[in-house]
Amino acid sequence: MSLGAWIGVGIGAAIMAAPLLWTLLLSLKANAELMRDSGAAFSAPYTLENYRSILQGSSLVQWLLNSVIVSGGTTLGVLTLCSLAGYAFARLEFPFRRTLFAFVLLGLAIPEQAVILPQHQLFAQLGLHNSYPGLILPGLVGPFGVFFMTQYFKAIPKELDEAAMLDGASRFTLFWKVLLPLTLPAQATLGVFTFLASWNSYWWPLISATRSEMFTLTVGLASAQMNYAQTSGLGFLMAQAVFASLPILIVYIIFQKQIVRAMAGASVR
Amino acid sequence: MIRGALLAFAALSAAACAPEDRRTEIDVQRFFGECGAVYGRSTDISKAEGECGIVTTLFNGFRARNRDLKVDVNVVAWPGYAQLAAQIAAGDPPDLVTMHQGVMSDYASRGLLEPMEAILAQAGIRPEKFTAAARRGVTKNGRIYGLPWDTVGGLFHINTKLFEQAGLMRGGKPVLPSSAEELLAHARKFKQATGKPYLIQSQVNDPATHVRNFYTYMLAQDAVMFPDQDHIRLRTPEAKRVVELLRQLNEERLSSRNQDNPAAIASFINGEGGVFPTGTWMIGAFEQDAQTPGRPLYQGYAVLPYPRLWGRQAGFVDGHAWVMPKRERTPDQRAAIARLLRFMAQHNFDWTRTGHLPAFEAVVNSAAFKALPHRQDIAPLAQTGSPLPGYVRRQGPIEGIVGEELGAAVSGQKPVDRALADAERRVNELLSYMP
Numbered sequence A: 001m002s003l004g005a006w007i008g009v010g011i012g013a014a015i016m017a018a019p020l021l022w023t024l025l026l027s028l029k030a031n032a033e034l035m036r037d038s039g040a041a042f043s044a045p046y047t048l049e050n051y052r053s054i055l056q057g058s059s060l061v062q063w064l065l066n067s068v069i070v071s072g073g074t075t076l077g078v079l080t081l082c083s084l085a086g087y088a089f090a091r092l093e094f095p096f097r098r099t100l101f102a103f104v105l106l107g108l109a110i111p112e113q114a115v116i117l118p119q120h121q122l123f124a125q126l127g128l129h130n131s132y133p134g135l136i137l138p139g140l141v142g143p144f145g146v147f148f149m150t151q152y153f154k155a156i157p158k159e160l161d162e163a164a165m166l167d168g169a170s171r172f173t174l175f176w177k178v179l180l181p182l183t184l185p186a187q188a189t190l191g192v193f194t195f196l197a198s199w200n201s202y203w204w205p206l207i208s209a210t211r212s213e214m215f216t217l218t219v220g221l222a223s224a225q226m227n228y229a230q231t232s233g234l235g236f237l238m239a240q241a242v243f244a245s246l247p248i249l250i251v252y253i254i255f256q257k258q259i260v261r262a263m264a265g266a267s268v269r
Numbered sequence B: 001m002i003r004g005a006l007l008a009f010a011a012l013s014a015a016a017c018a019p020e021d022r023r024t025e026i027d028v029q030r031f032f033g034e035c036g037a038v039y040g041r042s043t044d045i046s047k048a049e050g051e052c053g054i055v056t057t058l059f060n061g062f063r064a065r066n067r068d069l070k071v072d073v074n075v076v077a078w079p080g081y082a083q084l085a086a087q088i089a090a091g092d093p094p095d096l097v098t099m100h101q102g103v104m105s106d107y108a109s110r111g112l113l114e115p116m117e118a119i120l121a122q123a124g125i126r127p128e129k130f131t132a133a134a135r136r137g138v139t140k141n142g143r144i145y146g147l148p149w150d151t152v153g154g155l156f157h158i159n160t161k162l163f164e165q166a167g168l169m170r171g172g173k174p175v176l177p178s179s180a181e182e183l184l185a186h187a188r189k190f191k192q193a194t195g196k197p198y199l200i201q202s203q204v205n206d207p208a209t210h211v212r213n214f215y216t217y218m219l220a221q222d223a224v225m226f227p228d229q230d231h232i233r234l235r236t237p238e239a240k241r242v243v244e245l246l247r248q249l250n251e252e253r254l255s256s257r258n259q260d261n262p263a264a265i266a267s268f269i270n271g272e273g274g275v276f277p278t279g280t281w282m283i284g285a286f287e288q289d290a291q292t293p294g295r296p297l298y299q300g301y302a303v304l305p306y307p308r309l310w311g312r313q314a315g316f317v318d319g320h321a322w323v324m325p326k327r328e329r330t331p332d333q334r335a336a337i338a339r340l341l342r343f344m345a346q347h348n349f350d351w352t353r354t355g356h357l358p359a360f361e362a363v364v365n366s367a368a369f370k371a372l373p374h375r376q377d378i379a380p381l382a383q384t385g386s387p388l389p390g391y392v393r394r395q396g397p398i399e400g401i402v403g404e405e406l407g408a409a410v411s412g413q414k415p416v417d418r419a420l421a422d423a424e425r426r427v428n429e430l431l432s433y434m435p
Helices: A003-027 A031-036 A038-042 A049-056 A060-091 A097-109 A112-125 A132-140 A143-155 A159-166 A171-182 A184-200 A203-208 A217-223 A234-268 B002-016 B050-065 B081-089 B101-109 B117-122 B132-138 B160-165 B180-194 B207-220 B237-251 B261-269 B280-290 B331-346 B348-352 B367-371 B395-410 B416-432
Strands: B024-030 B069-075 B096-100 B152-159 B275-279 B301-305 B315-318 B320-323
Touching: A003 A038, A003 A234, A031 A038, A031 A234, A031 B261, A031 B280, A049 A234, A060 A097, A060 A132, A060 A143, A060 A171, A060 A184, A060 A217, A060 A234, A097 A143, A112 A132, A112 A203, A112 B081, A132 A184, A132 A203, A143 A184, A159 A171, A171 A184, A184 A217, A184 A234, A203 A217, A203 B081, A217 A234, B024 B081, B024 B331, B050 B069, B050 B331, B050 B348, B069 B331, B096 B101, B096 B331, B101 B132, B101 B320, B101 B395, B117 B331, B132 B315, B152 B160, B152 B207, B152 B280, B160 B180, B180 B237, B207 B237, B207 B275, B207 B315, B207 B395, B237 B395, B237 B416, B261 B275, B261 B280, B275 B280, B280 B301, B331 B348, B348 B367, B395 B416
Parallel strands: B024 B069, B024 B096
Antiparallel strands: B096 B320, B152 B275, B152 B301, B152 B315
């Protein structure tokens, strides 16, 4: 890479990192000090007081657990459903396959807000609010995942199917033992994206989980904020942002190869 | 391992067979933050600090004194209206909810709140004991829809050291103007003497500031902004008068410019201007600085209601209230709610330590309230403060529109007449969508 490219990438990285660094520094400062001057973030002394306040939150562990269950459940469900659907659209012949696929893809064009009212009423009628299924089920609708897995299955040579069939493999055995293992990179990518989206989800958990014992971390942390957090509790607010991001950061560190591969793959495709 | 499993099974079985909690249960939903870690077990209200600490301790205290009741408190992300709307849509709203008095109009007009005269009577609370501002705040179309909890509004927070330097102190008290012309004269004098702007204002991304200033002086002139529930009227001489004054203050740089709320707060506590018009909720933070040696505000802070520039003394206010969404309740639950309301009313003084004004006349007139810093000076707002008329719906979105247009006018981006016309048109369009 040329020097110019290095400089360009460096500037880009600095621009991307600046808000994160700014957030981190603000989170390490006392609220009263920031109220006087938010520029104080760039000078000592620093404190962990804001993080201590978060960790003292009486329901924090419950919210964290809820987020793990909801994000984990959603990810597991999306991977299962999208793999099955992707396999079916890519490999099976059935009436209206193309129409159905186009219909699924239409889901990409419908924003969450457009269906929030009927969705909320439906879940109310089913008595699913303030429950894990209530938080997980809407996240299982994943047109992007279906599209993604369909494309991945399509890229696998059909000769593999034929060879397995000749060896007497059933449809399910072919799917489970031959093709599914080959889609693991795609599964990892989809899994990471789904987990990230579910972890950061705010709008649906906000209106579905109305009891604090069912809050996810994002909603719970928001409920802990005082009215004028942006002025008199800026450090605490930033500490909350950092704290909520930490699990995501850990996921990224563990799966960074898959994420980078997915990004590169998407750009090539 | 097997023994452990058996023990766990036995424990679970015992838990399953635990006696059913037959106490009367009520669900309360509130904002003001969650601070269970600090105040989760506290019942000593005198030691609680801040909105969250005080309200949490109050509920702990109520539970401790009413062990025959089960009170579930749900803390929601501020302001909690998305959740409340969802709960109402799902047919499962809480029994008692915190609500801004300005927002109550929306819910009451749709028949989603229960009128509370009867339950207040059951609680032994007489609305005539409310302050005038609080009573106006919870009365919608002639009915009372909430127990008022406080009054919040704009105040002139003053740096008295800079006022002294500008010769604007008399007998140890700040001298505030009594007309628009005098305001300009004071501001010019202040700037000449100190080199700093007379006003510090949060004018960026803060429609509430513009609206507080504007509504206050519209109310002072007895201008009819909302002739009916479907229209706003802003193309009036009264409105133009107010906006032109605010614009002139900006043009002459007698006010700070291009600051958002955190920047304006920092400016004020760092002694960069004379007056910061902002809410009752900032008294505690400013007073803390005023008690800290070495700080620019040290022993140099006062706070007063907005001065009368036209017409009569007035102030635009809002407030928090406890409201009851409509739902079925048993007589026992109603009795429990009445007890809780009575308890909250009895502890209204404790809540005023947050900086908000009391909702009850008796508290305003009490020695304990007057002994709190600056409260005697701001107490008149509990009488003179007015919300928008109770029939005005969508007050939050209206504030956003009017504040945006006023901001454009005050900063000089739009001519005053056009900004007022645009605000009027946009608000009327918004109100035309209302059923």
